[in-house]
Structure formats: C-alpha cells, structure tokens
Amino acid sequence: MTYAVLFPGQGSQSVGMAADVRAEMPDLIAEASDVLGWDLGTLIADGPESDLTATERAQPALYVASFGLWREFADAVHDGPVAAAGHSLGEYTALAAAQAMSFADGLALVAARGAAMAEASASTDSSMAAVMGADEDAVNDIASRRRADGGALFVANINAPGQIVVSGGSEDIAWLVENARNLGVRRAIPLNVSAGFHSPFMDGARRSLTAVLADMSFSTPRFSVFANATASITDDPASSLADQLTAPVRFSETLLTMSAAGVDTFVHIGPGDVTAGLARRTLPGATVKVVSTLLDARTVAEELSVQ
Numbered sequence: 001m002t003y004a005v006l007f008p009g010q011g012s013q014s015v016g017m018a019a020d021v022r023a024e025m026p027d028l029i030a031e032a033s034d035v036l037g038w039d040l041g042t043l044i045a046d047g048p049e050s051d052l053t054a055t056e057r058a059q060p061a062l063y064v065a066s067f068g069l070w071r072e073f074a075d076a077v078h079d080g081p082v083a084a085a086g087h088s089l090g091e092y093t094a095l096a097a098a099q100a101m102s103f104a105d106g107l108a109l110v111a112a113r114g115a116a117m118a119e120a121s122a123s124t125d126s127s128m129a130a131v132m133g134a135d136e137d138a139v140n141d142i143a144s145r146r147r148a149d150g151g152a153l154f155v156a157n158i159n160a161p162g163q164i165v166v167s168g169g170s171e172d173i174a175w176l177v178e179n180a181r182n183l184g185v186r187r188a189i190p191l192n193v194s195a196g197f198h199s200p201f202m203d204g205a206r207r208s209l210t211a212v213l214a215d216m217s218f219s220t221p222r223f224s225v226f227a228n229a230t231a232s233i234t235d236d237p238a239s240s241l242a243d244q245l246t247a248p249v250r251f252s253e254t255l256l257t258m259s260a261a262g263v264d265t266f267v268h269i270g271p272g273d274v275t276a277g278l279a280r281r282t283l284p285g286a287t288v289k290v291v292s293t294l295l296d297a298r299t300v301a302e303e304l305s306v307q
Helices: 019-024 026-036 040-046 055-076 090-097 103-122 136-148 170-179 200-213 237-246 251-260 274-282 294-305
Strands: 003-007 083-086 126-132 153-160 163-169 187-190 265-269 287-291
Touching (some): 003 055, 003 090, 019 040, 019 055, 019 294, 026 055, 026 103, 040 055, 055 103, 083 090, 083 251, 090 103, 090 237, 103 200, 103 237, 126 170, 136 153, 136 163, 136 170, 153 170, 153 251, 153 274, 163 170, 170 187, 200 237, 251 274, 265 294, 287 294
Parallel strands (some): 003 083, 003 265, 265 287
Antiparallel strands (some): 126 187
C-alpha cells in the first residue's frame, strides 16, 4: 500500500465546519487569527455565510481547517505519505503539510492570494461554468473557436473524466450555457463564483502574488508535492503557485500520474470530500479514504498503519 494525501480548494467551506478542530486545537485557531488580523474562529463558527464564502475569507478558513486535520492525521499515522496534491488552494496546504513552508508562512501566502484574487475579481466581468458530457479536447476546441470569434473562454479545471470547468467573460459563459447542446455538450452549468479563476482573467492577481512570493523561501518538501499547472512534482513552489492562478488545474492528470508512479491509495484531508470524489471517478480501482473530522484522522491513520 502506497498512499498520497489530497487537500480541497475553495468551495468546500461551510459555516460551522471544523468544529472539532476549533475545539481541540485552540492554539492553531489563535495563531491563525494573529496572522490574519481577524477572528477566524468566530467567522467559521457563526458566519455569516456571505462573509465566509468571500474569496479572501474562504481561502484562509479552508487552509486552516485542512491543516488542523492534517496535523492530527500526521501525528497518528505510522508512515507518512509518498506524495501530496491539492485542488487549487489545496496546493498551499499540501506544501505546508510537506513542510516546504511553515503553517504561518503558508497562511500569510493564502491571505495574500485571496486578497489578490478578490481584487482581480472586482475588476473583471467574468465567471465559470461546469461542462458536462465532453472531454478536454472537445472543450478546448469550443474555447479556442470562441476566442477566434472575439470572445474569451478558457479551460480552467480538468477535474475528472467528464468534469471540466471553463472560465470566461460573463457573455461567453451565457453563450456556452445557451448553446451547449448545439456545441456537442450535454450541459453547461454556470457556477456561483465571483470571477473566471485559473485563466488570464487572473493576470492581475498573478502579478500581485508573484511580488509576495519573491520574498518567500521554501524548504525541501518531506514528500513530493504535485503542482496544479503541470500535474508533475514541483521543484519550484514559488513558480508553481504563481502559475496556477492563470493556468488550468490539471487534477485528473495529477491523479493519473500519481497512480502510474505506484500510488494506490488516496486520502482526502479537509472539509467535505470533493477530492475523494474526483479520485474515485478518475481511478475507479484505487482505494480512497476521507478525513473530514479529527476522529476520521485517527481512524484512517490506524487503518493505514496496520496495512
């Protein structure tokens, strides 16, 4: 048995999440609130939801919740993972879990990322849509033809077979949703997001984050961390984190690459179970486990330790 850990991205947050982490790890919540300059624990516990789902709040909240679960799991498991990956924001948690950066430094970066993305979102009229019933080549073709006609449409997330997300101008997303069947797509579903992430619409955010990353030093990870933009092991986290803002998240390809390297078990660590679902869909024969509570962390760690 060879396992990797997976961390979720924005969208997995919910008011009241990580109640056990907040109760049993007050030191982590206090440290996070000090770094952020605002009361993280109260926001997660009480919301309101509109505040928690704001990009600049949701990203730090998910990073801290996922890291708390990782800390419990890492303390309990006998042997650590051989690799880690995260979906978008989750790449930061993966790097912190691998000790390529400290928890606090990672949180400061996440806060800077969230603020940069929120600022870019406010300055662009863009959104995203999930495309159902089409493969990556077909969606890339649709996007490139739309751009050739003067539009702005880009593949943003390649999540799993049949699960592709695009970013585009608001008019481009509306066009795609309206014409999906005529374009050979079963359905295109608009997403409730503030902008077209992982696309050129985030150029401004990339410039802002690159300036912050220039002052950041990374350590050699204790295990391999796969980058979203390349679906390969990163040897330059600063470049990888900048690139993922404007490049597609190649999550399905990442999972396939891990599997080809011998990983047969995947452990989702964080609120919800999104990356577990993507792993099951991409690799039907793999063993997939979910750690979304501290009890899960101890239970799954025990299961892995005796195999």
